[in-house]
Amino acid sequence: MMFAEGHGLHPGHENLGGHIRFFNLDSGIFVRVRLPLLTDHCVLDSVEGLLVLQRDEDTAIHLLHPFTGDIVELPPLTSLAMQLKTDYTEATKLKLMRHISASISVADDGVVRVMVILIRMMRAAVATSQDTEWSMLSWRVPSHYQPLSTGGKQYLVHDTFFEDIDPDVAQVFQMEAHLQDTPKLIVTIPREILAYPVYLVECDSEVLVVGHNDMSFTHLAVHRLSDLVSERYVPVKGIGDKVIFVGGRALCVSSKILPPTTGNAVIYQHPRELTFSQYCLGSSTWSLATDECSMSMSGLTQGPCSLIPHVFTCCSRRHWNKGLMYWRDNEPLTWKVKQKFRDGVNHSHDPSLISPTRLFS
Structure with a gap:
């Protein structure tokens, strides 16, 4: 997964020096990669090991393999905004389109086809690496939770x-x-x-x-x-040493990289609680998944379970690509945004804060 750094350090932030870290969910190994491309692109999604990027200059969509540097170029989102028959301004349309879920397939001739679900607009569109514009599909997407993308x-x-x-x-x-x-x-x-x-x-x-x-x-x-x-x-009676994280999206992680968690469990924010809870599938019992230090509102105190909020942040696209950490539903997001304004950190990669004059940067 692309590691969620927190502290306002969104991908491409100048303090990261053009680098970004990835965290292996099976081995726990960190890999630090130089990706200067992120200085003028924002990350919209990740799928099949690729990052889905939008270029600030013209809204062109790129698929990036973070370890080889290979790039697939796709049409700009502006070609899609013009097809939407709504009362929204074009700036608002483009802002809403940044919330996507993508799937990818590759034909025998090497042509890459991408389908994106525009989550906030309940529509879907397709484009290939040979197209000059996106094609909006005629049907509407059923109302849904965050989609799961796998195998095209x-x-x-x-x-x-x-x-x-x-x-x-x-x-x-x-x-x-x-x-x-x-x-x-x-x-x-x-x-x-x-x-x-x-x-x-x-x-x-x-x-x-x-x-x-x-x-x-x-x-x-x-x-x-x-x-x-x-x-x-x-x-299913058991999932071995795996732990399932359920947030906006869901991830499966090896418990070996998250001590002291045990396998065969589901971790998520219980509907009646404000803390991350762990449900053991074997014993059908609940327990706290994090310690008090890891749930610090400041985000500065790191406890022995501090990786758990980082993994949870990857399940929440409202936070994952913006340098924000997912703690509790709405309150910490508001606090972190205020902190970013106070620190003078560039917040332009947060779609919820973008003004029409700063849409792409």
């Missing part, structure tokens, strides 16, 4: 909990980068199997579905997506 496909959960029509199921849709068909409904999950909210995560090359098994939020359950598609509703 995107999976998303549409939960009907707040809808009047059939409010007792969650639906999983599949979208493929090389197809332009409407999202394909692949499974409907009864509420008695997994209750709101429901998340998707890739673990050992398999897609898992994580959620509560009742509306009391007392227990969690993990199912294989392939089992649910086949209407086999037996929860």
